[in-house]
Amino acid sequence: MLRLDSTDADFAKKFERLVEDRRESGENVARTVTDILEKVRSRGDEALRELSARYDNYFLTDDQATWRIAPEDCEAAFKALDGKLRDALELAAARIRSYHEVQLPGDRDYTDDAGVRLGAKWRPVDAAGLYVPGGRAAYPSSLLMNAIPAKVAGVGRLVIATPTPKGEINPLVLAAAHLVGIEEIWRVGGAQAVGALAYGTDRIAPVDVVTGPGNAFVAEAKRQLYGMVGIDMVAGPSEILVIADGRNDPDWIAADLLSQAEHDPSSQSILITDDAEFAEQVEDRIDVQCSMLSTKRVARSSWDEHGVMIVVPDLAEAPALANRLAAEHVELAIDEPEAMFGQLRHAGSVFFGRHTPEAVGDYVAGPNHVLPTGRRARFASGLSVLDFMKRTSFIEMGEAGLAAIGPAAIALAEAEGLPAHANSVRLRLS
């Protein structure tokens, strides 16, 4: 864990090093992914068989049941949930749905002073593919967060691809798929699954957008296929920045920092406070709480390697630091969070006040938990219905409208050396 004090002489240098540290995999996966994608593009299902056997120890055969998970299995998994968990999933789904419904963009259609009709129409993509990781990161909450915006956008075909190593699959994921009404689930994972969704194979029809979390190979496959399909974003390790004064319960803040740390050893938790003693209390509580977690190995590693505590003389310094960090999650555990929020220019999602732990945003608050990481909040936004929609602009002119603005188009086309552009307007004016 790194301790910084903003009054130290070398603080600026150390803080910049923190800002530049992306904690992203140095592993050179690009070439492996390029090879895998080329195999899937050229040999389709045959490549999926080969790669699933190699990477997932899972054997796809001529039996379609080895390729797809039946909707009946999802329904059974949903019905088998204990009542409290089913209610929680349903509450989460309902709240996520209602938040994302508010995001639906409006079309535009107006006629301006020159008599030119202009507008834009939003439509959903035809098909979206949702990657769901196997193993530790197979979170039903991620499935809801990716699938529901697509459904709200009006996407007609929504497909899941998920690896089932040795045939195993998390029943909670199946239950969540049933809850949101996804019936097309393919048992393929890794970069090969992303390739199959983008290129299509004999069995799997191609999609237009691929979203969802995954390991470095999945992320790299999405990056390489971006432009051939739409993707949600390039995602890195998760992070939280907690800005807290000394009047918080150190146990609460410790839990918030650990909730980030337990995700992954490369996750990062940062505390900014104006109270050095409070920082020490939080650190003590982290030690105590961490020792009791079933995730302690991951949480400890993350906190030891990437945890940061920054003490500042005045929290008025915090927004400038937060804007440099452009963190995925920012908690404002202070009395007047709104005033500080007004000074935050870059953040994925912000949690106001002392009673809004980040974890509620992961599950049930409603806003999406797929958020820009690694300082990408400087230019990127959380997942929304817009990621599953696109906009077509339109223009309509009659003779009067063309007479009003056509001559300017002719002048510009000629200046740019594009005479056929000019002709297409001039012929209609004469």
Place this chain on the structure above:
Amino acid sequence: MLRLDSTDADFAKKFERLVEDRRESGENVARTVTDILEKVRSRGDEALRELSARYDNYFLTDDQATWRIAPEDCEAAFKALDGKLRDALELAAARIRSYHEVQLPGDRDYTDDAGVRLGAKWRPVDAAGLYVPGGRAAYPSSLLMNAIPAKVAGVGRLVIATPTPKGEINPLVLAAAHLVGIEEIWRVGGAQAVGALAYGTDRIAPVDVVTGPGNAFVAEAKRQLYGMVGIDMVAGPSEILVIADGRNDPDWIAADLLSQAEHDPSSQSILITDDAEFAEQVEDRIDVQCSMLSTKRVARSSWDEHGVMIVVPDLAEAPALANRLAAEHVELAIDEPEAMFGQLRHAGSVFFGRHTPEAVGDYVAGPNHVLPTGRRARFASGLSVLDFMKRTSFIEMGEAGLAAIGPAAIALAEAEGLPAHANSVRLRLS
């Protein structure tokens, strides 16, 4: 030029081949670009000197004047424009501005039934870099189309990078820069310019978003840097689809097809009509008009290599074909364009009726001319203010709100095996 008749037995096969033909550079530029970006990342301005000398025959020295174009030069270029052209640029800028102002997204802030306050706030990125190509493709209209949405979004720092081969620069581009108020213009081009904008160098501060057209190296550099910065989109060769009945003037439609063809030899112009005789007339007019164009070499090559005429028995077949093509520009030169527009699911921009040539959209109509190419209208949209903004979600709960939905978060966190997530809620509830 390819002639297709939808009643031919092998039409489906030939049409699919057309759909799959992306006309994109097979040139292997990826490795060259990777090398260039690594040079810029590690050696900064020194690499820019070396690469500008090599690729642009332009020599950057210790004299800052060799690096930047002075705002006074832009002002002088603007003042030197002939009056008609200056008026045309000003009309274009005003109309583009007013169309994009309507795109500004609204913030959200509401409290739901559970007493949870939810919202989202849009903010501009801090800095955007606009690439402007040198040589033939240095279009002032592109500068307006990229810069104005950024300005409307509220971007504080807007930077141009443009190559000046042998020191030359298009005065129209300088004039357009003056008109939109850009004062920071760097004389660097190619992949190295995109790298400098993304990574920053000693002289050039980094930006958050890079947009603008460029050659295959520029496009590949943007693709490789996507995720480190935001980019507009992966762009390929331009295309137009004209859907026209036989009651159009064949000269008008010929000009429209040629206006696309004259852009680049890899551009594509496609006509769908229900009148075979009309198609022949259009072809004749293309031959006549093309021979008179100063751009005839490019236009001829594009039309001969990539031009397509599809005759269908009934234009009711057109929307299904258009949706497969998902073209950048679609003209509906028919009596009731609106009804057909309702059936178009995928198109970058649509031009209604007989008096709306695509070229007005390139210059003065108002909607952006930076549009998805190569079937990307399936999932992508034209450039807009949203490309220069990002959204931060926020959540605020008091004790009552947390009591209402916190228990569901605990249940889900425990089911996902994330006990610190559960703790962070549970501690606040007890």
